[in-house]
Amino acid sequence: MKRRRFLQIVGAAALCGTGARAATWQGRALGAEAGITLRGGALPKETLAHIRAELARIEAVFSLHQPSELTQLNATGRAAVSPALRAVLDEALMVHEATDGAFDPSVQPVWAALAAGRAPAALRHRLHDIKIGHDIRLAAGQALTLNGIAQGYATDRIAALLASAGYRDCLINIGEFAALGGDFRLGIEDPEAGILGQITLRAGRAVATSAPGALRFTDGQGHILGPDGQRPRWSSVTVEARTAMRADAASTGFVLMERPAIERAKARLGLGPVRLVDAEGGLVTL
Known part of the structure; x- marks a missing residue:
């Protein structure tokens, strides 16, 4: 299975305002391209070191590709509850409920089977079956993937780190986008239809795009899976x-949902505009 990287939201689009010089840092986090655009100057080495250290801590919680809290939880069915893992699971459960179960990180066994070229078994347990107390316990055979929410969490964490350090006018992209202190124009791109237009991301807001075609299994199926085979x-x-965490999780679940259900979930979650692109390239804004 080969990963195709689509830049669904083009951070290189023109920044709002004129005459503002911007410096950009680029790297990788949670398996995706990452970047920070800062108007009016560059990030010093000390700040970059803090960013890299924070991203390393986040990887140590959520990665499925190296030892982490999540890999331990999936392997043993039990793990300690770190603040980061609790925050993401609490948000995941909220979005799970608001989307009537469409957003469900417990699809990991299905995902793993398809990635290995095997026919997956039907899911026996859902996200609401996990037990969270002093530790986290999964049901027998249950496993989680938090790829549909952890990039949003990482984006929010880096935005908070920069804000606490006094930085303003930043566009943070750790898989999803957040605007800090200023407004930014971003181009919306669909993997099949191409660039469809631009939006203005206002200060203090975040945006996320989910596209099944960004990663496909060997049989051509998109990587976003529904717990009931949707x-x-x-x-x-x-x-x-x-x-960004809420935008990330909601966009993942919405890929699997009909428009009326999306409208209901949008209201429940207090979301801003939702933009849907259908298979023919038609764009609908809710």
Whole structure:
């Protein structure tokens, strides 16, 4: 299975305002391209070191490709509850409920089977079956993937780190986008239809795009899976929200949902505009 990287939201689009010089840092985090655009100067080495250290801590919680809290939880069915893992699971459960179960990180056993070229078994347990107390316990045979929410969490964490250090006018992209202190124009791109237009991401807001075609299994199936075998209904979904974590999780679940259900979940979660691109390249904004 080969990963194709689509830049669904083009951070290189023109910045709002004129005459503002910007410096950009680029790297990788949680398996995706990452970057920070700062107007009016560059990030000093000390700040970059803090960013890299924070990203390393986040990887140590959520990575599925190296030892982490999540890999331990999936292997043993039990793990200690770190603040980061609790925050993401609490948000995941909220979005799970608001999307009537469409967003469900417990699809990991299905995902792993398809990635290995095997026919997956039906899921026996869902996200709401996990037990969270002093530790986290999974049901027998249950495993989680937090790829549909952890990039949003990482984006929010780096935005908070920069804000606490006094930085303003930043565009943070750790897989999803957040605007700090200023407004930024971003181009919306769909993997199949191409660039569809631009939006203005206001200061203090975040945006995330989910697209099944960004990664496909060897049989051609998109990587966003439903717990009941749902197939994607949209080529891509772009969601604006107060936090990147919520935008990330909602966009993942919305890919699998009909428009009326998306409208209900949008209201429940207090989201901003939701942009849906269908298989023919048609764009609908809710």
